[in-house]
Amino acid sequence: MTKKDDFDLQDFLPYLLNQAAEESSLSFQNIYKARYGMLRTEWRVLFHLGIYGRMSAKEICERSKMHKTKISRAVARLEERRFLTRERDAGDRRLEALELTAAGRAAYIELRGVAMDYDAKLAEAFSPDDVAVLRKLLHHLAKL
Amino acid sequence: MTKKDDFDLQDFLPYLLNQAAEESSLSFQNIYKARYGMLRTEWRVLFHLGIYGRMSAKEICERSKMHKTKISRAVARLEERRFLTRERDAGDRRLEALELTAAGRAAYIELRGVAMDYDAKLAEAFSPDDVAVLRKLLHHLAKL
DNA sequence: TGTTGTTAGTTACAAAATCAACTGTTAATT
């Protein structure tokens, strides 16, 4: 199609990043949705606990940069599904230590496998050097 | 923090892309929100019409990959604000040709300027070669 | 101790996204 204007939306980084992010998230999303009925916030919490182990909602909040209300709700849903347990911190009773149950851990392990395969498949589509550049720049952008 | 697990969330491409996309969208979002009270869907529609000129909602849908209900509502809001007009297509009366008004065009021009500056600022943080690789791979990912 | 400020997490309400069902129009098939 002929453009009336020389600005290219497809090269505007925030737009392009969003398109790439949505597209690349899609098939992984289909899996955790179909398999466990999870939302994005939920798998993220699950992964944080799976990777780093027992931690509080506050810590997940800082690491993931998600808003605390999102985390609060994701934790509530994961608890309902018996994927995690909460334990009040004895030292500071405002804090709750969150920890995956066996079921939560099993779900994490399965989804981690899916994620690793998927990531490898994505990376395969490019040269290793390019992927390294991509990861480097994305890290940088994510920390702006 | 010590990891209990060797999977790295920060290197999982869909996660990393989302983080980078959210972060990089943030300050641009603040501008169109504060300046025009627009949502993301709305500036996208505005930009499609600004760049490509008169077109139907269907065409915006295909180009942007946004769901048609989002576009329908964004168009309705932009029309309320007198940023665009609709005209029934004489040949196929299901279609509506959308076109920016002078006010819509002015808003687009201003936001385009902001976008270009912002994009240049982001790109400046990296080497030109790296940016080229980034754009290339993002294009590829966006079209998966 | 009492007051004030801060923090972790929840909840209530409003805004927005999603999904399915709907209207009106065109195209295809018989």
Next chain:
DNA sequence: AATTAACAGTTGATTTTGTAACTAACAACA
């Protein structure tokens, strides 16, 4: 022509998110 299917776009119900106000616990300091 009549029927059926497909399509552009809208609307309504439900789900999810965002914002702000809230509770309960701790900290600092007079």
